[in-house]
Amino acid sequence: MDNAIQNYVDYLHNVKQVSHNTEVSYHQDLKMAAGYLEGMDVKDPLDATATNLNSYMLYLEKEGFSPATVSRKVAALRSFYRYMLEIKEIEVDPTTELKPPKVEKRAPNVLSVDEVDKLLSQPDTTTMKGLRDKAMLELLYATGIRVSELINLQLSDVDIKRSFLICREKNKERWIPFGETTKQALTLYLKHARPVLLKGNENEFLFTNCSGKPMSRQGFWKVLKGYAAEIGITGEITPHTLRHSFAAHLVQNGADLKSVQEMLGHSDISTTAMYVNLNMNKLRHVYNNTHPRR
Numbered sequence: 001m002d003n004a005i006q007n008y009v010d011y012l013h014n015v016k017q018v019s020h021n022t023e024v025s026y027h028q029d030l031k032m033a034a035g036y037l038e039g040m041d042v043k044d045p046l047d048a049t050a051t052n053l054n055s056y057m058l059y060l061e062k063e064g065f066s067p068a069t070v071s072r073k074v075a076a077l078r079s080f081y082r083y084m085l086e087i088k089e090i091e092v093d094p095t096t097e098l099k100p101p102k103v104e105k106r107a108p109n110v111l112s113v114d115e116v117d118k119l120l121s122q123p124d125t126t127t128m129k130g131l132r133d134k135a136m137l138e139l140l141y142a143t144g145i146r147v148s149e150l151i152n153l154q155l156s157d158v159d160i161k162r163s164f165l166i167c168r169e170k171n172k173e174r175w176i177p178f179g180e181t182t183k184q185a186l187t188l189y190l191k192h193a194r195p196v197l198l199k200g201n202e203n204e205f206l207f208t209n210c211s212g213k214p215m216s217r218q219g220f221w222k223v224l225k226g227y228a229a230e231i232g233i234t235g236e237i238t239p240h241t242l243r244h245s246f247a248a249h250l251v252q253n254g255a256d257l258k259s260v261q262e263m264l265g266h267s268d269i270s271t272t273a274m275y276v277n278l279n280m281n282k283l284r285h286v287y288n289n290t291h292p293r294r
Contacts, residue, residue, distance in 0.1 A: 061101065136220065141246055250263075
């Protein structure tokens with residue numbers, strides 16, 4: 001079973017060129033399924049039946065996995081067996097009738113403009129770390145890029161003079177503008193902080209940690225949570241919260257959906273449309289609480 005899974009993961013990496021996170025996630029999901037199937041004496045994934053896989057899905061639900069997690073694991077299985085069918089290793093796809101649980105979509109967590117202002121004013125810009133943190137937070141909110149894209153930015157990806165950055169994913173590129181405040185924060189960071197933080201190391205990553213190495217996802221998440229706690233945000237906040245806030249605030253202020261879609265890098269505009277729905281819900285709430293004839 002391990003060989004079949006590894007061959008599939010190699011296919012994801014070399015042919016499909018999925019993100020690193022997707023590759024790792026699918027690999028882990030398939031190994032977990034493999035362990036369950038082996039416990040049912042199914043030593044080869046090619047011998048798994050629809051009944052075996054449905055039993056696995058029921059096991060996941062019984063063990064308390066959330067509907068979203070079960071759905072993701074089912075998606076990994078479906079992708080795996082479709083690939084096996086495509087390369088003619090199996091004649092029938094056992095996942096055809098597999099029905100994942102319904103996942104209830106939650107509204108994205110969005111900060112208010114005032115909360116964003118307070119958050120972005122927290123870094124102490126009299127320190128090298130503060131200058132870096134200020135630049136990272138400003139850039140994340142100004143462009144709506146993902147944290148993985150933020151930490152992988154290279155020096156050559158940012159055009160300070162024209163106030164644009166280029167975001168590269170797979171075989172696509174997208175250009176995203178940023179404002180004067182972000183430009184100033186980046187300029188100060190690059191001039192004063194980055195040379196000090198590098199500690200003699202040489203790398204092309206835009207942002208580094210205090211040891212001169214590229215900033216990690218976990219490192220930035222810790223930075224963000226620390227500043228959020230300082231202004232009293234105790235609920236769930238992630239780097240993606242700033243991405244959601246970027247998009248929601250643009251839509252609230254009249255940005256057209258197509259432009260927001262392009263900046264976020266969404267392949268389907270229906271994904272971007274959730275920010276319109278979010279804005280409509282906010283307007284409805286205001287109306288219901290203020291109109292005399294509501």
